[in-house]
Amino acid sequence: MSAGCSAALLRIALVGLLPASTGCVSFFSLYDHGVNRSLAYRSPVGIRVDITRCGTPVRAEELAGLVPGSSDLGDALAALGAPHRLRRAPAEEALEYYYVYDRKTHLLVKPLFFMTYGGMASYNYRGSEAGTDVIALVFDHEGRLLRKEFRSAAPEQSAGAVLEQVFVP
Amino acid sequence: MRRITLIVCAAALAGGSGCFLQKDRTRVPLSRAAIAEIKPGETMIADVARLLGSPNEIIWSNGVTAPLDAGIGAGIINTYVTGGEELFVRAYHYRHTVTKTSGFTVIVFSLVSHDTKHDDLFVFFDEAGRVTNVGASLDAEQASYSPFGS
Numbered sequence: 001m002s003a004g005c006s007a008a009l010l011r012i013a014l015v016g017l018l019p020a021s022t023g024c025v026s027f028f029s030l031y032d033h034g035v036n037r038s039l040a041y042r043s044p045v046g047i048r049v050d051i052t053r054c055g056t057p058v059r060a061e062e063l064a065g066l067v068p069g070s071s072d073l074g075d076a077l078a079a080l081g082a083p084h085r086l087r088r089a090p091a092e093e094a095l096e097y098y099y100v101y102d103r104k105t106h107l108l109v110k111p112l113f114f115m116t117y118g119g120m121a122s123y124n125y126r127g128s129e130a131g132t133d134v135i136a137l138v139f140d141h142e143g144r145l146l147r148k149e150f151r152s153a154a155p156e157q158s159a160g161a162v163l164e165q166v167f168v169p
Numbered sequence: 170m171r172r173i174t175l176i177v178c179a180a181a182l183a184g185g186s187g188c189f190l191q192k193d194r195t196r197v198p199l200s201r202a203a204i205a206e207i208k209p210g211e212t213m214i215a216d217v218a219r220l221l222g223s224p225n226e227i228i229w230s231n232g233v234t235a236p237l238d239a240g241i242g243a244g245i246i247n248t249y250v251t252g253g254e255e256l257f258v259r260a261y262h263y264r265h266t267v268t269k270t271s272g273f274t275v276i277v278f279s280l281v282s283h284d285t286k287h288d289d290l291f292v293f294f295d296e297a298g299r300v301t302n303v304g305a306s307l308d309a310e311q312a313s314y315s316p317f318g319s
Contacts, residue, residue: 055285056311082291
């Protein structure tokens with residue numbers, strides 16, 4: 001590595017990497033905990049990816065073996081295990097059982113621009129993909145299966161990217 | 170100059186990087202042995218409470234769910250009269266939750282993963298408080314720190 005190249009690299013490191021790293025760490029820690037969100041907004045740059053999963057994938061293939069009118073609660077519990085939620089059907093004398101699997105990926109890109117008049121502008125790019133798989137089973141109070149349903153909210157139906165501006169004087 | 174450059178770059182990498190692991194749990198894991206002792210048609214509601222303790226929530230015969238309250242429905246009293254209608258405990262719901270969170274930062278890039286899995290157990294009863302059905306999904310130990318996976 002030549003002396004000129006080293007000098008250039010050092011200059012980049014000093015003016016870019018060190019502030020960037022400290023800014024990212026402050027953003028990373030503060031934004032999450034809500035200690036001082038305005039301070040987090042002042043962090044110069046950052047790219048953050050959040051991946052969230054809740055529950056286990058629902059066993060939709062087991063649903064074919066459950067027949068409304070003939071299957072009962074015991075068949076459903078044997079095929080699908082315990083539901084995650086149970087609630088009273090609002091319009092009829094029945095109970096709804098839900099098996100739910102949620103997943104979400106959230107992206108935040110946070111570049112910073114120094115303005116000529118001395119301020120800073122941060123354009124936050126946010127994007128997310130979310131999907132939910134739900135098996136809903138409806139039983140009467142005797143435990144007979146009345147209806148079954150599988151719903152899958154695909155990622156492409158989720159909210160897209162949002163660009164927002166934050167100006168810090 | 171070269172040495173200073175290396176030191177500065179190493180300091181930026183070291184100072185701007187980090188990682189963490191976090192594990193959150195609610196209640197205690199459900200015991201497979203205790204669940205195996207629950208026999209439909211034989212086990213009574215008081216035996217379930219003795220084996221597994223208090224449930225997270227009670228589902229009454231009219232479909233209303235409620236958290237455990239003052240012993241009502243806890244295997245001691247399993248009926249309740251409201252509005253002239255006698256209700257009985259239809260089911261107990263037990264839940265143990267494990268959430269594993271991991272994250273790392275390298276200079277400007279951060280990746281955070283949250284994975285939540287549950288042990289769920291529903292025990293259903295008839296009007297006499299006898300177990301009719303048992304449904305268990307014990308998945309809490311499948312929670313992972315990895316950002317990739319299901």
